[in-house]
Amino acid sequence: xxxxxxxxxxxxxxxxxxxxxxxPGNPAQAADAVRGVTDTEITIGxxxxxxxxxxxxGVNNSYANRLAYDEINEKGGINGRKIxxxxxxxxxxxxxxxxxxxxxxxxxxxxxxxxNGGTPMNNANMPTQLEKGVPNVFPLTAARSMYxxxxxxxxxxxxxxxxxxxxxxxxxxxxxxxKNICAMTQDSDFGRDVLAGAVEQLAAMNMKLAGxxxxxxxxxxxNASLTRLRDDKCDLIVTGTIVKDTTLIISTARKMxxxxxxxxxxxxxxxxxxxxxxxxxxxxxAMTPGLYxxxxxxxxxxxxxxxxxxxKFGREPNFLGQMGYSAAQMTILALQRAGKDLTVDSFIKGLxxxxxxxxxxxxxxxxxxxxxxxxxxxxxxxxxxxxRWVAAMPEPLGY
Numbered sequence: 001x002x003x004x005x006x007x008x009x010x011x012x013x014x015x016x017x018x019x020x021x022x023x024p025g026n027p028a029q030a031a032d033a034v035r036g037v038t039d040t041e042i043t044i045g046x047x048x049x050x051x052x053x054x055x056x057x058g059v060n061n062s063y064a065n066r067l068a069y070d071e072i073n074e075k076g077g078i079n080g081r082k083i084x085x086x087x088x089x090x091x092x093x094x095x096x097x098x099x100x101x102x103x104x105x106x107x108x109x110x111x112x113x114x115x116n117g118g119t120p121m122n123n124a125n126m127p128t129q130l131e132k133g134v135p136n137v138f139p140l141t142a143a144r145s146m147y148x149x150x151x152x153x154x155x156x157x158x159x160x161x162x163x164x165x166x167x168x169x170x171x172x173x174x175x176x177x178x179k180n181i182c183a184m185t186q187d188s189d190f191g192r193d194v195l196a197g198a199v200e201q202l203a204a205m206n207m208k209l210a211g212x213x214x215x216x217x218x219x220x221x222x223n224a225s226l227t228r229l230r231d232d233k234c235d236l237i238v239t240g241t242i243v244k245d246t247t248l249i250i251s252t253a254r255k256m257x258x259x260x261x262x263x264x265x266x267x268x269x270x271x272x273x274x275x276x277x278x279x280x281x282x283x284x285x286a287m288t289p290g291l292y293x294x295x296x297x298x299x300x301x302x303x304x305x306x307x308x309x310x311x312k313f314g315r316e317p318n319f320l321g322q323m324g325y326s327a328a329q330m331t332i333l334a335l336q337r338a339g340k341d342l343t344v345d346s347f348i349k350g351l352x353x354x355x356x357x358x359x360x361x362x363x364x365x366x367x368x369x370x371x372x373x374x375x376x377x378x379x380x381x382x383x384x385x386x387x388r389w390v391a392a393m394p395e396p397l398g399y
């Protein structure tokens with residue numbers, strides 16, 4: 001015989017059910033609830049390297065984001081909301097990046113991700129992230145996969161590694177007379193993107209790589225690799241490297257007495273390379289989507305940024321710090337243009353309305369639209385002189 005529930009017990013059960021349905025964060029909340037957005041807050045996340053082989057970039061970049069969000073919060077926020085900024089450390093390792101993404105998506109319910117670091121880490125996380133409807137905004141990598149294939153939730157900030165390498169190789173062959181181009185790249189999505197640009201530009205000029213080596217991001221011994229490339233008579237080495245491996249490769253070549261020209265890209269365009277001990281990186285070239293404004297730059301806005309950054313974090317901002325500040329400024333602008341009724345769609349429209357944005361550092365203008373989510377395609381050739389990065393050419397290069 002079925003058990004009968006007293007009326008009062010039934011009433012209590014209904015009340016309890018109603019209470020559950022209105023608990024904060026419950027999926028059965030009002031249909032217009034937006035992930036990561038409340039009446040008072042917008043939650044933004046970043047997954048980057050804070051303690052691994054590229055920490056010098058991830059730390060500086062995330063610090064600059066925090067500075068920008070703190071500044072806007074001190075002014076009252078954006079359309080009545082303050083930004084809550086959460087940063088997770090991936091140590092430049094894919095498993096840690098995946099773990100961090102799971103936390104930010106499921107525990108913190110982030111609205112958007114900004115400046116996520118690392119090509120392999122972004123590639124591993126984007127399927128899950130995009131499936132959840134969380135935009136990947138200006139990731140800290142210049143890989144083509146950050147904006148290709150087109151997706152309404154993907155926005156790239158920089159000229160790609162591929163484009164940078166095509167432009168740089170073309171210049172060195174045509175203007176510097178290089179004939180035996182070689183490559184040293186990380187065995188990763190990042191390294192393969194750099195290599196692809198060099199290989200395809202050489203093919204366009206009826207040339208082939210004269211030699212090639214690959215290595216893990218954590219490798220520290222490059223004697224054998226450089227000996228092999230010297231035997232191949234390389235007169236230019238394209239480096240698909242970041243900071244630590246770049247410096248070690250240059251230092252090893254110099255110790256061997258080999259003064260071969262080397263050409264890096266955005267990931268190796270860092271003050272940590274330029275001011276390496278012993279001025280070892282003197283003469284090293286890199287293609288870069290913008291030019292670093294040193295703290296002694298005379299422009300008042302640059303000086304104000306550098307002072308605020310150093311006061312808050314106790315260090316000088318590097319190039320990736322400046323790029324992080326620019327990414328945050330564009331993110332803030334898009335949030336402002338999205339209006340009080342903030343949704344993913346209104347935020348995307350805010351981003352797509354950015355056309356001709358120029359940051360305080362004078363980098364190439366950013367152009368976005370409903371059909372273009374790649375902010376800039378321009379890249380410059382820079383070289384290390386006297387322990388500082390300087391422009392080797394006044395105008396951006398193309399191919």
